[in-house]
Amino acid sequence: GPKVLQIPSHQIIDMGQMVTLNCDPVSNHLYFYWYKQILGQQMEFLVNFYNGKVMEKSKLFKDQFSVERPDGSYFTLKIQPTALEDSAVYFCASSTDRYEQYFGPGTRLTVL
């Protein structure tokens, strides 16, 4: 089936540093999403994105977070600066104008 790729698979950084998580969505998809999963807990929505704009963001999407997809390339989640509580697995997803979201394998972010 359609594949969403995420780079890197694991990122370790020091608190206060900037990090960019990269997502390569399915090629003909129009909607893009980021979700956060803390170890052992449920998946939680962060933000969705369409036509170059944020559609909706949750309370977890702090001011330090930003998303973009410049020139139709990677869909990125940037955290600047990072905090200890940002340690989690971040999943990217994409969809067409239908409702099925396809998920990537996740990026495990560890903030020290």
Add this chain to the structure above:
Amino acid sequence: AQSVTQPDARVTVSEGASLQLRCKYSYSGTPYLFWYVQYPRQGLQLLLKYYSGDPVVQGVNGFEAEFIKSNSSFHLRKASVHWSDSAVYFCAVSYNNAGAKLTFGGGTRLTVRP
């Protein structure tokens, strides 16, 4: 606001046994409902979805689910489980518009004993 409850955090069954994983949702309109499976160190894979019509929907690998509006439930079933079904299963709901976020339940970790 929408929410999803999966009351069983862990379920253990023997191989070949039948399975039901429970899911209840809270939603003001007509929900779109999904079951996803997550294998270790992998992303979520869609098992099945319900938008409208026949309340019993068939998914991959012999899974099915039934939408019962009166009970606000969307339980997942399988007639005979295999050890490879061991994984975490997530129920999710979304609004019926393109690009809508998914709201997930807490997940059920299924262990199938050989």
